[in-house]
Amino acid sequence: MSKLYKSSTRRGVLKGAAAVGLAGVFPMPTIAQAKPVKVGLMLPYSGTFAQLGENITHAIEMHVAEKGGKFGGREIQLVKLDDESKPELGLQNADRLIKRDNVDVLIGTVHSGVQMAIHKAVTESGTLCIVPNAGAVAVTRNLCAKNVFRASFSNWQPAYGMGVALGKRGVKKAAWITWDYAAGAESGEGFKQGFEANGGQVVQTLTLKFPETNFQPLLAQVPGLGVDAIGAFFAGGGAINFVKDYAAAGLKVPLVGSGFLTEGVLGPQGAAAEGVETALHYGDGLENPKNNAFRTAFKAKAGRDADVYAVQGYDSAQLLGIGLEAVKGNIDNEAALYKAMREAKIDSPRGPISFSKSQEVVQHIYLRKATGGLNKVTGIAVENLADPGTGCKL
Numbered sequence: 001m002s003k004l005y006k007s008s009t010r011r012g013v014l015k016g017a018a019a020v021g022l023a024g025v026f027p028m029p030t031i032a033q034a035k036p037v038k039v040g041l042m043l044p045y046s047g048t049f050a051q052l053g054e055n056i057t058h059a060i061e062m063h064v065a066e067k068g069g070k071f072g073g074r075e076i077q078l079v080k081l082d083d084e085s086k087p088e089l090g091l092q093n094a095d096r097l098i099k100r101d102n103v104d105v106l107i108g109t110v111h112s113g114v115q116m117a118i119h120k121a122v123t124e125s126g127t128l129c130i131v132p133n134a135g136a137v138a139v140t141r142n143l144c145a146k147n148v149f150r151a152s153f154s155n156w157q158p159a160y161g162m163g164v165a166l167g168k169r170g171v172k173k174a175a176w177i178t179w180d181y182a183a184g185a186e187s188g189e190g191f192k193q194g195f196e197a198n199g200g201q202v203v204q205t206l207t208l209k210f211p212e213t214n215f216q217p218l219l220a221q222v223p224g225l226g227v228d229a230i231g232a233f234f235a236g237g238g239a240i241n242f243v244k245d246y247a248a249a250g251l252k253v254p255l256v257g258s259g260f261l262t263e264g265v266l267g268p269q270g271a272a273a274e275g276v277e278t279a280l281h282y283g284d285g286l287e288n289p290k291n292n293a294f295r296t297a298f299k300a301k302a303g304r305d306a307d308v309y310a311v312q313g314y315d316s317a318q319l320l321g322i323g324l325e326a327v328k329g330n331i332d333n334e335a336a337l338y339k340a341m342r343e344a345k346i347d348s349p350r351g352p353i354s355f356s357k358s359q360e361v362v363q364h365i366y367l368r369k370a371t372g373g374l375n376k377v378t379g380i381a382v383e384n385l386a387d388p389g390t391g392c393k394l
């Protein structure tokens with residue numbers, strides 16, 4: 001029903017344009033002269049992930065501006081909506097963009113729980129969706145869809161890389177600490193798989209509710225666990241508090257994690273983050289021309305340093321740009337649009353990226369160490385890592 005609603009709305013516009021041309025009153029308008037492509041940005045602009053949403057937005061705006069405000073000859077119009085990282089509001093927020101604002105594309109979001117609501121809305125309506133952060137694995141596994149692409153990561157990827165690196169180094173026992181929601185659990189699963197395939201064992205998982213930050217009861221258990229490392233997934237404001245509390249607890253057990261633990265938050269974490277090792281698809285000190293130009297431009301626009309969230313926003317916009325160029329702005333040419341996006345080879349600030357059959361980004365997972373306020377890349381944990389894409393039949 002909503003798919004019909006959407007296609008007929010789009011076709012209505014183009015048909016109308018053609019009718020005017022046929023009547024001979026005006027010259028036949030080309031797609032380039034058609035109305036703007038409306039792109040909904042459903043992102044957190046408040047709450048623990050607010051800065052993540054802002055950085056994604058800055059970077060999208062940056063790329064649109066670099067292309068003169070147009071992709072494939074069509075003006076890009078951005079419509080922003082604060083999803084507050086609240087899964088319970090996810091469906092109604094996505095529907096507002098799709099049904100009320102009539103967006104052609106939805107770029108969103110950060111929180112995996114909210115992503116699942118977006119996924120339901122976009123798979124029902126057929127709206128093109130680009131995920132600029134949230135790693136919920138189902139989106140590119142059993143629930144994968146031809147109109148859904150992810151330009152960021154799957155929750156499994158960075159944590160898997162961390163597990164592999166730790167296991168290869170001979171660490172034997174670890175525990176996982178995280179928020180009790182999809183991203184925490186799925187990262188934990190990736191960490192466990194990478195670690196256990198390389199001789200380690202995850203003996204315990206400790207959780208607290210999202211977005212709570214009362215870490216003391218969990219940290220108090222660490223000395224009794226008998227582990228050689230603690231792995232963790234936290235992000236945004238929660239990550240700032242966790243890393244600070246971990247350092248203040250004076251634990252002897254090294255802290256590692258999915259790179260979000262120290263990404264974009266090293267400033268407020270200060271000395272507490274020093275030495276924390278993480279794995280992520282981005283890091284400081286990646287020397288490539290694209291990254292250098294990107295970081296300079298981002299700082300000029302946002303007034304702060306770029307981070308992985310900015311990179312993911314930028315690449316979401318690059319991906320859409322590549323698709324719309326291929327169809328010369330005719331977003332209704334879905335088969336050609338999706339093909340071009342699936343086959344895109346993107347020059348990302350993180351290095352070259354491509355897409356798997358399940359439309360998930362394939363990328364290096366870098367090993368980083370927090371040193372003097374930087375997440376310094378120390379090596380590559382896994383090269384060109386693709387999510388397994390289990391259950392996807394695209």
Ligand code: PHB
Nearest residue numbers: 111112134135183235260
């Ligand atoms: C997620 O909910 O999928 C998520 C949120 C914040 C991150 C990474 C993943 O930094």
